[in-house]
Amino acid sequence: MELKTKLGKKMIIFDGAMGTVLQQRGLKAGDIPERLNIENSEDIIDIHKSYLKAGAEILTTNTFGANALKMNELEYSVEEVISAAVQNARQAIIESGIDASVALDMGPIGELLEPMGSLEFDEAYNLYQQQVLIGVESGADLIHIETIADLYEARAAVLAAKENSNLPIFCTLTFEENGRTFTGTSIRSMISVLEGLGVDGIGLNCSLGPEKLEPLVEEVLKYSETPVILQANAGLPVVKDGGTVFKISPEEYFKPLNRLYQKGLAVVGGCCGTNEEFISLIAEKLKNKKVKEREIIKESLVCSPSQTVNLEGVNVVGERINPTGKAVFKEALRNGDLDYILKVAVEEIDAGADVLDVNLGLPEIDEKKLMVKVIKELQGILDTPLQIDSSNPEVIEEALRYYNGTAIVNSVNGEAEVLEKTLPAVKKYGAAVIGLTMDDDGIPAAAEERFKVAEKIVNKAAEYGISRDKIIIDCLTLTASTQQAGVKETLKALKMVKEKLGVKTTLGISNVSFGLPERPILNRTFLSMALYQGLNLPIIDPNDEEMMFAVKAAAVLNNIDQGAAQYIEYMAEVEDKSDLAEIKENQNKEDDLQTVIIKGLKNEATRLTKAALKENEAIEVVNKYLIPALDIVGESYEKGEIFLPQLVQSAETVKEAFLVLKEEMNRTGGRDIFKGKIVMATVKGDVHDIGKNIVKTVLENYGYQIIDLGRNVNIKDIVKAVKENNIKLLGLSALMTTTVKNMEKTIKAVREEVPEVKIMVGGAVLTTDYADMIDADYYARDAKIAVEIAKEIFSA
Structure with a gap:
């Protein structure tokens, strides 16, 4: 099948689940499905053949967890x-005599990437x-990146695929009912980033049943220019007769798929709980049908x-992360004092900045290294988009590689060399770019000449495949004290660019008043x-309230802010902030610890914890500042x-405070700040511990001592840890449907040996009903609920 020719024109049918089908064929809970590629290839080939017979046009290799991190305990190499796995899929095609493509399946790595976790992007x-x-x-025909919850991980996978192959790339993320992934990624951010990176298919998989995913897929269909994929679970699993069961029938599964087909869905298949019956019905109804046209916003x-x-x-671009004319900022850069930079960023966001310009240009520092470090730190505490501001193309490219989102590049100009050095990186990483209306001859005096430079930039960007919606033109603010007539030309050029080129515009405002x-x-x-x-993007100091008032008022008067809703909301927030500022002046300095x-x-x-300890005992600092925060x-x-x-990031910040408090406890022999011990483990056979690690971090910072047994933990080791440490609360985690059975076995073993211990469970495949069925005491959907459970247990 010529995939790229058909994609987006005719419906393409993927296969269904592998892991849950293997379970039905006798795969034991906790066994690793990928090893069967070698040990029981006949079963894998047979499953592939059943999907081909059902009408699947793409076979997914049995390699969901086949990465070196997950398989470090397996006797087989990733290469083997x-x-x-690819050979098995290919063999199924040969034996069936049915033409199909083989998709290399790449699932999540199993650990959180920085800044949430410890795994580095590289x-x-x-x-x-x-x-x-x-x-x-091995001969795969395409690369299918699936079940990703972290956009940063998706970026790493897509870049690895783009830079090391010429194969088509599909990428699907797993979303919750609230329209966000586990890590908070939104539908629109997913579309912006993945389309910017140039994937061939984009969509959703796993998660919920197709009916609950339907509104989310509709949003993707509304905004994505790329062919849209859906591979849903057959609903959420329940426990029946000691096993995991998916209740949705093929007919129920198909109904929302058919509605989505009518709205432009291009690729469809199944995830957990689906099998050849599901695919057969889908293929019967949709295979080779023309993909419906859709109106894309x-x-x-x-x-x-x-x-x-x-x-x-x-939208306001905050200008303060810039060393120009700022002696304190320069000193912070020289000393690597990132906290100063982060505080400036927080102040800008609190004041109302929509985008943050990040300029670290000092000759005596390693700008490239520091830019990447600052971007990572900023993204750890803020969710505001960034504008990467540098005159060095190498700095820009490095920053774009590690930026988790769609950034603005500030900037290029009309010089051919500058455009040729920077635009390829802008295109590769899907960024927006600012073009300055200057060239080898400097800044033209007349508006018409600046417009010509802008036009040249727009046309050159088009040659690199950069569309106008990603281009922002800066007609350059001149200083009224020395170039008074030029100010008017700037405004004239801005209007021409806006009306004739249809691109966005930006200006650095404060330069106009220099020297006056x-x-x-x-x-x-x-x-x-x-x-x-x-003007679309004024670059200003958002802490200047009068400037912000002007922006909000102009949006009302230019009929942009419909009903003056944003203006009213902003003014109310300003009033609230004024009241808070007055209160804060009367508070002690250590209150800033919160x-x-x-x-x-x-x-x-x-620093602030040490200050708080001058007036409070360690336990008082915990209860007075840390816990309320x-x-x-x-x-x-x-x-x-x-x-x-x-x-x-807040939990990590509390860790720093706890280090100070522990030192104080050791020095003075004061009251223990720990409230109790909790054992946590990911059950046998499951190599994912993302959720467990997050819950662990948050619980630790509420003052609980966590004994973390890690992942893939034997039942006897869990029982032993609970008994030896006199544990009141045990936390168990399982992410995969193939390992939830081991959670039930673990609970049973613990109950037999230590019946008084309370058990909370969590993981992507679990529900409250399932927790009840396997005799858990609590279902901890997230870290916040785990904290409430711990409070209940230990306060009692």
Whole structure:
């Protein structure tokens, strides 16, 4: 099958599940499905053949977990497993005599990437690169990246596939009912990033049944220009007769798929709980049907994983992360004082910045190295999109590689050399780019000449495949004190660019007033004039309230802010902030420890904890500052106001405070700050411990001592740890449907030996009903609920 020719034109049918079908054929709970590629290849080939007979056009290799990190305890190498898996799929095609493509299946690595976890981006890339190279060598026809919850991990996988093969790439993420992945990634951010990286198919898999995923897929269909994929579970599993059962029938499964087909779905298959019966019905109804045309909403987006900014309106770019004219900032850069930079960023966001410009240009520092470090730190505490500001193309490319989202590049200009050095990276990573209206001859005086430079930039970008929705033109603000006539030309050029080229516009506002008295008055007036001409991205200091007032007011008067809703909300927030500022002036300095924890400023936590200890015992610091701050963070997480990266960063900040408190305890012999011991483990056969590690981190920072047994833990080792440590609460985790049976066995063994211990369970495949069925005491959906459970147990 010529996949690329058919993709997006005729419906393409994927196969269904592998792991749950193997379970039905006798795969024991906790056994590793990938080893069967070698030990029982006949079964794997037979499953592939059943899907081909059912009508599948793409066979997925049995390599979901075949990466070096997950398989380090397996006696077979990654190369052996993947090669055998591709060969099995190919053999099924030969024996069936049915034409089909072989998709190299790459699932999640099993560990969280930085900044939420400890796995570095390059390590993740290398793990995926190894899989891709083996898959290509073995003869795979396409690469299917699936069941990803972390957009950063998806980026690593896609880049590994793009840079090490010429094969088509499909990428599907797993979403929860709230429209976000486990780590907080939104649908629109997924689309922006994956389309920017150039995948061939994009969509959703696993998660929930197709009916619950239907509204989420509709959103993808509405905004994605790439062919859309859906491979849903057959609903959530339940326990029946000691086994895992999926209740949705093929007929029920197909109904929402058919509705989505009518709206433009292009590729469909099945995930956990589906089998050849599901695929047969889908193929019978949809195979080779023409993909329906859809009306796609084209947006100009930049984004972080959890937040998108539409450049169509007016959005403020914070200008303060820039050493120019800032002696304290320069000193912070020289000393590697990232906390100072992070505090500036937090202040800009709190003041209302929509995008943060990040400029670290000092001749005496390693700008490339520091830029990557600052971007990672910023993304650990903030979900605001970033604007990477550098005159060095190498710095820009390095920053784009490690930025988790769709960034703005600031900037290129009309010089041919600059365009040729920077635009390829902009295209490769799907970024937006600012073009300055200057060339080898400098900044043209006349608006018409600046327009010509802008036009040249737009045309050159088009040659690299960069569309106009990703282009932002800066007509350059001149200083009124020395080039007064040029200010008017800037505004004239801005209007021409807006009307004739149809691209977005930006200006650095404050330069207009340099060298003149009462600069804020000139800045505000110039900003208002530029907004009237169609300015989209004013680069200003968002802490200047009068400038922010002008932006919000202009959006109302230009009929952008419908019903003045954003204006009213902003003014209400300003009033609230004023009241808080007055209260804060009367508070003790150590009260800032709460704020530092909420914002995730780790280094500040050490200093402020020491300050708090001058007036309080260690246990009082925990109860007075740490716990209330974590409660606020937890509530924000529950409400969807912050997401997993920010939750983890706050927990990591509390860790720094606890180190200080432990030192104080050792020195003074004061009361123990720990509230109780909890044993945690991922059950036998399951090599995923992402969720467990997050729960562990948060519980530790609420003052509980965690005995972490790790992943793939034998039942007897769990029982032993519970008995030896006199444990009141045990936490068990399982992510895969193939290992949930071992959780039930573990609970039974613990109950027999230590009946008084309370057991909480968690994991992607679990529900409250399932927790009840396997005799767990509690179902901990997330870390916040785990904390509430621990409070209940240990307060009693």
